[in-house]
Amino acid sequence: MLTTSASVRFTVWTNAMLAGACDPDTAAQKILGDDVGHHVAGLAGHPEPATLPVALNLLRAAGTTQAHLALPVPGDPIGLAGPPTFNEAALETGEAVVLTGPELGLVPAYVGPAVQWTALPAASPLPADLGEADRGLRMALIDAAESLAALDVARWKPEVADALIDIRRIGQGRGDDLAPGYEPRAVKAAATARRCLAIADAALDDDGAAVTGAEADARRRTLLELAAAARRALVAACAPPVHA
Numbered sequence: 001m002l003t004t005s006a007s008v009r010f011t012v013w014t015n016a017m018l019a020g021a022c023d024p025d026t027a028a029q030k031i032l033g034d035d036v037g038h039h040v041a042g043l044a045g046h047p048e049p050a051t052l053p054v055a056l057n058l059l060r061a062a063g064t065t066q067a068h069l070a071l072p073v074p075g076d077p078i079g080l081a082g083p084p085t086f087n088e089a090a091l092e093t094g095e096a097v098v099l100t101g102p103e104l105g106l107v108p109a110y111v112g113p114a115v116q117w118t119a120l121p122a123a124s125p126l127p128a129d130l131g132e133a134d135r136g137l138r139m140a141l142i143d144a145a146e147s148l149a150a151l152d153v154a155r156w157k158p159e160v161a162d163a164l165i166d167i168r169r170i171g172q173g174r175g176d177d178l179a180p181g182y183e184p185r186a187v188k189a190a191a192t193a194r195r196c197l198a199i200a201d202a203a204l205d206d207d208g209a210a211v212t213g214a215e216a217d218a219r220r221r222t223l224l225e226l227a228a229a230a231r232r233a234l235v236a237a238c239a240p241p242v243h244a
Contacts, residue, residue: 006108006115007069007095008190009033011238012179014067014097017056019241021180024060028052030179035113040106042119049116063101066240068125070096070105071231079235081123089120100124133229133236134189140229141196144222181241190237196230 009031017027031052032038039049043058050058070079072091079098080087086105090096097106105122108115178187200223 005095006031006033006035006038006110007071007097007106008234008238010097010106010108010117011067011069012182014056014059014064014099015238015240016179016181018060018064018066019181024053024056027056035115038115038117040117040119044102055117059099059102059104064099064104066100066124068098068100068128068240069235069238070098070125071235072096073228073231076228076231078231079125079128081125083121083123086120086122089118096122098122098124128232128236128239130186130189130233130236130239133233134185134192137189137193137196137229137233140226141192144226178238182237183241186237186239186241189233193230193234193237196226197234200224200227200230 013022013027013030016022017024022030028038028051038052040052040055041049043050043055044062046054046058068079070077070090071094072078072080072087073094074091077087077091079096080090081098086096086107089107090105093107093109095108098104099106099122103122103124105120106117107120108117178190182190203223204220204227
């Protein structure tokens with residue numbers, strides 16, 4: 001699930017390491033999370049897959065200055081700037097990390113409780129606007145709450161309806177921090193985006209109590225719009241912090 005994806009962790013903790021807010025070993029531990037192991041294949045000068053600490057040191061030595069999150073889906077390649085080989089791999093997985101400096105993209109493959117990263121040439125994306133993305137997510141939240149309430153979502157999945165309508169509690173849970181160096185509004189935007197993605201994922205699993213095909217289509221369209229806004233907000237929130 002993208003709310004806790006390896007690409008989110010890799011992006012924010014790599015940025016923290018590059019800013020001097022933590023050392024590579026700490027960043028590697030945070031990226032690992034609850035997984036049993038991560039390896040990065042395809043790094044220059046390292047023919048064998050590298051462990052996370054080794055990979056982070058290699059990337060820093062290669063001149064990496066920033067890490068960017070990509071959360072693309074067909075029709076909405078958010079965070080991607082080419083080339084086609086990287087875009088296709090990232091689209092297939094639905095997530096990736098783009099590194100400015102060596103111009104590399106890292107695409108994860110989940111193998112049970114482990115992650116295998118593949119490094120591919122990648123262009124850096126245009127800067128994301130957190131303010132615009134956050135406003136877009138808030139509008140999508142309001143639209144989703146109103147639309148799904150009108151469709152009587154409570155009949156088929158009350159817990160999802162409650163989460164959508166009571167938006168005041170979104171982003172108030174624990175475990176929503178990004179990494180050292182991220183400003184509070186980015187942390188809050190990321191938390192909101194993660195919760196919205198979780199809501200959309202849960203709701204899209206079930207057509208619910210829709211009486212007509214039109215109702216089902218309307219619900220699905222609303223949820224897909226919410227998920228798209230959440231992905232854009234999460235990408236913007238995880239962008240490299242701007243330090244004065």
